Amino acid sequence: MDILTNFIGGQQAAPANGQYLDNIEPATGQVYGQIPDSDKQDVDAAIAAAQRAFPAWRKIDAERRADILMAIAYGIEARLDELAEAEARDNGKPVSLARTVDIPRAATNFKFFAQASSQFSSESHGSTDTAINYTLRQPIGIVGCISPWNLPLYLFTWKIAPALAAGNCVLAKPSEVTPKTASILAEICQQAGLPDGVLNVLHGTGARVGAAICQHPQVKAISFTGGTVTGASIARTVAPEFKKLSLELGGKNPAIIFADCDFDNTVEQVFRACFANQGQICLCASRLYIEHSIYDRFKQALVDKAAALSPGDPLLPETQMGAMVSEPHMNKVKHYIRQAIDDGGQLLVGGEQVTVTGRCEQGYFLQPTIFEGLDNTAVCNQQEIFGPVVTLQPFDTEAQALALANDSDYGLASTVWTADLARAHRMAEQLETGIVWVNCWLLRDLRTPFGGMKQSGAGREGGLEAMRFFTEPRNVCIKYG
Numbered sequence: 001m002d003i004l005t006n007f008i009g010g011q012q013a014a015p016a017n018g019q020y021l022d023n024i025e026p027a028t029g030q031v032y033g034q035i036p037d038s039d040k041q042d043v044d045a046a047i048a049a050a051q052r053a054f055p056a057w058r059k060i061d062a063e064r065r066a067d068i069l070m071a072i073a074y075g076i077e078a079r080l081d082e083l084a085e086a087e088a089r090d091n092g093k094p095v096s097l098a099r100t101v102d103i104p105r106a107a108t109n110f111k112f113f114a115q116a117s118s119q120f121s122s123e124s125h126g127s128t129d130t131a132i133n134y135t136l137r138q139p140i141g142i143v144g145c146i147s148p149w150n151l152p153l154y155l156f157t158w159k160i161a162p163a164l165a166a167g168n169c170v171l172a173k174p175s176e177v178t179p180k181t182a183s184i185l186a187e188i189c190q191q192a193g194l195p196d197g198v199l200n201v202l203h204g205t206g207a208r209v210g211a212a213i214c215q216h217p218q219v220k221a222i223s224f225t226g227g228t229v230t231g232a233s234i235a236r237t238v239a240p241e242f243k244k245l246s247l248e249l250g251g252k253n254p255a256i257i258f259a260d261c262d263f264d265n266t267v268e269q270v271f272r273a274c275f276a277n278q279g280q281i282c283l284c285a286s287r288l289y290i291e292h293s294i295y296d297r298f299k300q301a302l303v304d305k306a307a308a309l310s311p312g313d314p315l316l317p318e319t320q321m322g323a324m325v326s327e328p329h330m331n332k333v334k335h336y337i338r339q340a341i342d343d344g345g346q347l348l349v350g351g352e353q354v355t356v357t358g359r360c361e362q363g364y365f366l367q368p369t370i371f372e373g374l375d376n377t378a379v380c381n382q383q384e385i386f387g388p389v390v391t392l393q394p395f396d397t398e399a400q401a402l403a404l405a406n407d408s409d410y411g412l413a414s415t416v417w418t419a420d421l422a423r424a425h426r427m428a429e430q431l432e433t434g435i436v437w438v439n440c441w442l443l444r445d446l447r448t449p450f451g452g453m454k455q456s457g458a459g460r461e462g463g464l465e466a467m468r469f470f471t472e473p474r475n476v477c478i479k480y481g
């Protein structure tokens with residue numbers, strides 16, 4: 001039995017209340033570990049540790065800070081196999097995906113922000129002959145980083161790395177469903193020379209320890225990635241205290257496929273966008289709009305690929321589709337499948353839970369699932385399913401495709417598939433999403449602003465946006481003479 005601890009002030013710490021939660025391996029449905037069910041007492045201890053650490057960490061030489069962050073990146077790389085296996089076991093994702101995407105990207109996050117910390121600069125405005133203004137960007141103090149289960153270490157580090165790079169101390173909470181790699185990261189940070197108390201990792205539920213982090217008056221900013229409902233609840237908690245808040249929330253991402261696309265490549269990439277990580281990536285495409293003239297051919301190509309993709313044991317290197325993250329989440333996705341059928345959708349492929357023989361017999365596996373025949377107002381075209389379920393709709397004109405794509409409460413990411421560059425520009429200008437990918441998906445440059453419009457979030461992370469979020473700007477005006 002793997003029993004995790006919190007990481008507070010550089011020490012492994014049992015929860016003050018002595019309570020633990022089970023950690024279940026989704027591929028087997030079996031409990032294989034326990035994690036602290038932390039509460040406010042642990043948050044208070046972490047705050048005290050962070051307060052002790054902050055004065056020195058904020059003043060540390062920029063080169064030394066960058067060296068430590070870089071050492072963390074190398075530490076992640078050195079434990080790639082162990083981290084990838086832990087992620088696959090905790091989350092149900094294929095170990096090949098964790099090895100090639102999640103864990104390398106976590107290391108890259110630290111490398112990127114190690115460099116950013118030494119490159120960060122601020123503005124000055126010498127506009128008149130009376131005064132010069134410059135902007136001092138200073139660390140905020142203690143910040144909270146709360147991340148979800150779908151890309152556990154990837155998204156955990158996406159927040160922690162810039163927060164540390166900007167000179168803050170961090171209280172970080174991974175999802176209780178996928179806690180393991182956060183604990184390994186804490187060890188790596190310590191070995192890399194991160195001073196005690198600069199990063200504190202607290203395990204437990206959102207309702208208990210997550211809420212306690214958000215409510216603590218000493219936590220001056222919250223960076224949260226997760227569902228829209230949780231984001232709204234956190235916003236209500238922190239608004240009266242005017243804390244800085246960055247929200248990366250849910251999505252219902254459209255893929256718009258024009259007849260002039262590179263057909264084979266588009267089928268390949270769109271399929272990946274639909275079903276990577278069992279459809280549990282906030283950026284996954286879930287509403288596919290296909291130009292009428294290629295609708296049937298494109299549909300058939302997607303259905304053939306989906307029929308050929310069977311879920312398997314996430315720990316086997318050849319597995320391309322793993323388990324859903326938890327039983328409740330699998331049941332939620334199954335509920336949406338039934339809803340789609342009740343609403344008159346035609347099930348083209350999938351739709352069933354799968355039994356994977358051997359050690360995974362009790363696991364939470366679903367087939368890749370495709371529907372057509374649901375109009376844009378259907379529940380499954382409006383609500384986030386966050387699983388391997390997509391819908392297809394035909395369109396005739398560019399204007400119609402745009403209207404359908406924008407007819408959503410969400411606005412995280414969209415993809416456009418076309419050979420017509422002018423059209424790509426027109427679409428990019430009008431799509432109401434924070435990210436527009438043209439002829440690609442999940443191609444990320446970490447310098448770009450990342451985030452969503454509408455109910456997909458508030459604020460942007462990535463590159464300088466993240467460094468700005470994690471600093472407090474102060475205008476200094478010096479009169480000449």
Ligand code: NDP
Pocket residue numbers: 146147148149150151155173174175176177204205206207209210211212214225226227228230231233234248249250251281282283384386412452456457
């Ligand atoms: P949740 O919103 O349920 O949880 C996210 C995190 O917040 C978890 O660590 C959770 O803890 C914690 N939490 C829950 N309630 C509170 C609270 N009241 N106060 C503080 N923290 C709380 O999301 P999921 O983990 O289910 O992740 C899936 C969602 O994340 C999807 O909607 C997806 O679209 C979104 N997402 C968005 C991304 C983006 O960049 N826009 C990227 C990835 C995912 P606990 O685990 O205990 O509930």
